Amino acid sequence: MKILVPVKRVIDYNVKVRVKSDNTGVELANVKMSMNPFDEIAVEEALRIKEAGNAEEVIVVSVGPAQAQETLRTALAMGADRAILVKTEDAVEPLAIAKILKAIVAEENPGLVILGKQAIDNDCNQTGQMLAALLEWPQGTFASEVVLADGTVNVTREIDGGLETVKLTLPAIVTADLRLNEPRYASLPNIMKAKRKTLDTKEPSDYGVDTARRVTTLKVEEPSKREAGVMVENVAELVAKLRDEAGVI
Ligand code: AMP
Secondary structure, eight states: OOEEEEEEEEOTSSOOOBOOTSSBBBTTTTOOEEEOOHHHHHHHHHHHHHHTTSEEEEEEEEEOOOTHHHHHHHHHHTTTEEEEEEEEEOOHHHHHHHHHHHHHHHHHHHHHEEEESTTTTOOOOHHHHHHHHHOOOOOEEEEEEEEEETTTEEEEEETTEEEEEEEESSSSSEEEOOOOOOOOOOOOHHHHHHHTTOEEEGGGGGGGGOOOOOOOOOOOOOOOOOOOOOOOOOSSHHHIIIIIIOOOO
């Protein structure tokens, strides 16, 4: 079985994001970019499934600019076997990403596609679900445990107030949540080895997908600043403030 893992190049999670002065988006110039953290978890899970003898090949794919090659090389250094870059300078919406992935699935025939549950730049949380709908495959989203059995996969999902376990018939879509695993670091020898692994470059038009945007971003704003707190002298003052000023008791 092959496993396909889509990985997105996003602003590194440690970077303090700045909104552009004209409010059209966020500043990307000279900003550190990395693999979306949930996608690292997805790559790790695919590698563990392969190492357990339940898959033969892990293929990573990224839709993005030429620099997304670095993200793919990181995944190859972690242990993925092969990469596909679908090169575009456009900011591609989840539906178009899902259509591209559907075409790659048709070419590669994976038994499992493991995505991140969401990209931390747009917080869409849509691509895995849309891909499952387009392929008419079962989906297990927000996975905190993935267990493969004969022709099926049990996915434990993090839901409000607890866990739900669903059984999916393969082929299937899984999206990775934070607690699924702890991704490995790539070792130096593996980083060197990754440079020689196959990375094919394609374009959205190779898959017949139009990446024109359907959604227009009207405005991007900084979150409002938190007001400074006040120190109270004693409990009586706290109670008085909660009652008279905040009106919460
Ligand atoms: P989203 O629906 O945008 O929150 O993204 C959910 C998941 O879809 C991500 O964690 C990735 O696994 C995948 N994905 C989204 N955008 C891309 C992209 N441009 N290239 C590759 N994978 C992507």
